[in-house]
Amino acid sequence: MDELDRRIVNALQGGFPICERPFAVAAEGLGIEEATLIARLAALREAGVLSRFGPLWKAEGLGGAVTLAAMAVPPDRFEAVTALVNAHPEVAHNYERTHRLNMWFVLATETPQGIDAAIQAIEAETGIPVLNMPREAEYHVGLRLEA
Template sequence: MRPLDPTERAVVNALQGGFPLTQRPFRDAGARLGLSEGELIDCLGGLIAGGQLSRFGPLWNAEQLGGAVCLAAMAVPPERFDEVAELVNAHPEIAHNYERDHELNMWFVVSAAEAGRIDRVIAEIACETGLAVRAMPKTREFFVGFRVEV
């Protein structure tokens, strides 16, 4: 992994939100960082090409777009872990799946265009694996002011 240079670091730290909705937004955002329009565009292109940024643009809130998302967890016996992971991951609705160090050791996110599909996927996984699947839908979301500091 290539370390970020000071300009890249300043760009990542300053531009995780608040990108201007103006005619020349890269010029306006660059001015605050002491960079020209072209320098900022090149810097962002380099960070995307290098994989340090996934992309540059709007971060859409999937649920507000009409899609449904639900976190779910399972306690999988260690000797069945890989087999169960394969069964779970085979569902295209599984967006992320993580192993975590807890009795509930498999945590995945089910994502679908309609809410009803979520319950069906969870029921299918319980049936295919013979294990309980705990649905952990968010009942409230708290505002986060997060940004990565690099």
């Protein structure tokens, strides 16, 4: 990543225009050519610096549902339970965290009922209670990660 890559990542974490030639508009703001911006974004995506470039959709607006769930997994069963949980396609992200509740995963389903069904299936397969922690309120954040 060079200085231009950093400027691109810092400037374009939101506000990408909706118009016929949006890359040309964004490039002008950065003082570069449209083709340069497109090539840089493609390289950043290829290198994994960007996981994506485009709209960030909110699941609830689409009729789907998302929740955060947590489990206290006994350490000696951790790998086996990870495999059981990850096998569910509804599990989008799963993290090991430093806590007695040591497994935290995001469930995303096409319908709200899908969340309950996935939680019940995971509890039945693992024998471990799943704590369901859906968002009750979302506070608007302004953070942009600095590259």
